[in-house]
Amino acid sequence: MSSDIESISRIDYQPKVVESDGPVVVQFGASWCDVTEAMGAELADLSDEYGAVAFSVDIDEEGRLAQDHRIADVPTYLAYFRGNIIRRLERPADVDELEEFFESVYALDAVS
Numbered sequence: 001m002s003s004d005i006e007s008i009s010r011i012d013y014q015p016k017v018v019e020s021d022g023p024v025v026v027q028f029g030a031s032w033c034d035v036t037e038a039m040g041a042e043l044a045d046l047s048d049e050y051g052a053v054a055f056s057v058d059i060d061e062e063g064r065l066a067q068d069h070r071i072a073d074v075p076t077y078l079a080y081f082r083g084n085i086i087r088r089l090e091r092p093a094d095v096d097e098l099e100e101f102f103e104s105v106y107a108l109d110a111v112s
Contacts, residue, residue, distance in 0.1 A: 004044035008055045010065045017055060018083050023105050025054045028066055029075040035091065036075040042095050043077075046102045079105040 005027065008016055017024050027043050029036030040056060047054035059066040059074060069078060072090070079087035079101070089101045 005040060005047065005054050005056045008057060010062055013057075013065060017080055020053060020080065021082065022053065023086075024080045025052055025102070025105065026078045026080070027054070027056045027075050028059055028069065028071045028078070029056060030059050032060075033074050039075050039092065039095075039098060042098055046099060050102055050106050052102065052106065077101060081105070 008026075017026055025043070025047065027036070027040060029040065031037075043054055043056075046052065057065055059071055069076075075091060077087075077089040077092070077098070078085050087101060087105055089097070092098045092101070
C-alpha cells in the first residue's frame with residue numbers, strides 16, 4: 001500500500017478517523033492490488049493538494065475493519081465528516097474520478 005499515506009489499524013480508526021472534526025478520506029485496499037497501489041500514489045498527491053487528512057487500511061491485515069465497512073472491492077474510499085460517512089467510492093475508473101470524489105468531499109467542508 002502507498003507509503004506516503006499513513007496506514008492505520010482498527011485501534012487507530014476511531015480516534016483518527018471517526019472522531020476527527022474535519023473531513024478524512026480512508027482508502028481500503030490491498031498490497032497485491034495494482035489499482036490500489038496506483039491510486040495510493042494519487043491519493044497522496046490529492047491529499048497534499050487539498051490539505052486533506054487521508055489514511056489507508058490494508059484489508060488483509062484489517063479484515064474485521066473491512067468487513068465492518070462492507071468493503072467488497074478494492075480500492076474503496078470512504079469520506080468521513082464529523083464522524084459520519086458522507087461519500088463512498090468503489091474502485092474508481094481513473095484518477096479523474098478520484099479527484100471528483102475529493103472535490104465533492106472538500107466542497108462540503110467549505111460550506112459547513
